[in-house]
Amino acid sequence: MKIQYLGTAAAEGWPALFCKCESCEKARKLGGKNIRTRSQSIVDDKLLLDMPADTYFHALNYGIDFSSLQDILITHSHEDHFYPLDMILKAPPYAQEGAVKNINVYGNSVIVKMLKEAMSLSGIPKIRDYIIPIQVEPFVPFDVGEYKVTALLADHIPNEKCYIYCIEKNGKRLLYAHDTGVFPEKTWEYLPGIKFDAVSLDCTFGLGYNERGHMGLPNADDVKQRMLREGCADSKTKFIINHFSHNANKTHEELSDSAEKFGFLTAYDGMTVDF
Ligand SMILES: [Zn+2]
Ligand SMILES: [Zn+2]
Ligand SMILES: [Zn+2]
Helix, strand or coil, rough: CCCEEECCCCCCCCCCCCCCCCCHHHHHHHCCHCCEECEEECCCEEEEECCCCCHHHHHHHHHCHHHHHCCCCCCCCCCCCCCCCHHHHHHHCCCCCCCCCCCCEEEHHHHHHHHHHHHHHHHHHHHCCEEEEEEEECCEEEEHHHCEEEEEEECCCCCCCCCCEEEEEEEEEEEEECCCCCCCCCHHHHHHCCCEEEEEEEEECCCCCCCCCCCCHHHHHHHHHHHCCCCCCCCCEEEECCCCCHCCCHHHHHHHHHHHHHCCECCCCEEEEEC
8 A cells, every 4th residue: 555645734734824933934945845735645546535725736736636536535624634615626517527427525424514515505406426425433444445444533623523544455554643632542442453554643743742632743652652562553564743733843854853763754745655
């Protein structure tokens, strides 16, 4: 399997849209891996994770054929992960022809509600032929094409079941864990005995300490150590930190030097990891 990171920033982007802080100014000046767009990834060039407003740019920048996408997994309703109005572009007259006719959008009850609202606001009569909202429940595996996917609970928005996703194919397994603090106990109870080949963890706070809602590197390392203890990972598992806020106030190089000492790769826009 392969994951490509298309966008690696938190909600505001980095440099942030309206911000002139030292961290954003440095990112503007240095460019390259310090430019981070909103959160999105793709597995094996075909299974899309999240749908932020930067999706259009990602499709252009990385040459991804969105007309052939069949499935999108959505983690939660924050706008850096889900911008439902752009889903309407799947239907005519915005898309006249696609390699696939309709697209499945999987998520929690809030995602399904937001998507259905956007679909009805569009006024396109047959929009339901083109976009299929599918509500998924935590800890209940479901098939997405050749993948087996399980939504696990994140620690993120108090009144929403935010998901992290376990994605499996041909004996390989990825845990995609954004946005979340240190996992809730219900998720820990589900994990033992499930071994991952790659684990992508929230690191919104950079090198800072933050347990709830989001994480920083020390907390991502706590998760890593517990996963190792509980047999969910071993020395071959690739651990990656991703989803950074400008408030982390470090360059990519500084983040990546520190992360390396904890055995983590540091995601940047465009990075690909094979496992
Ligand atoms: Zn986010
Ligand atoms: Zn800033
Ligand atoms: Zn969020």
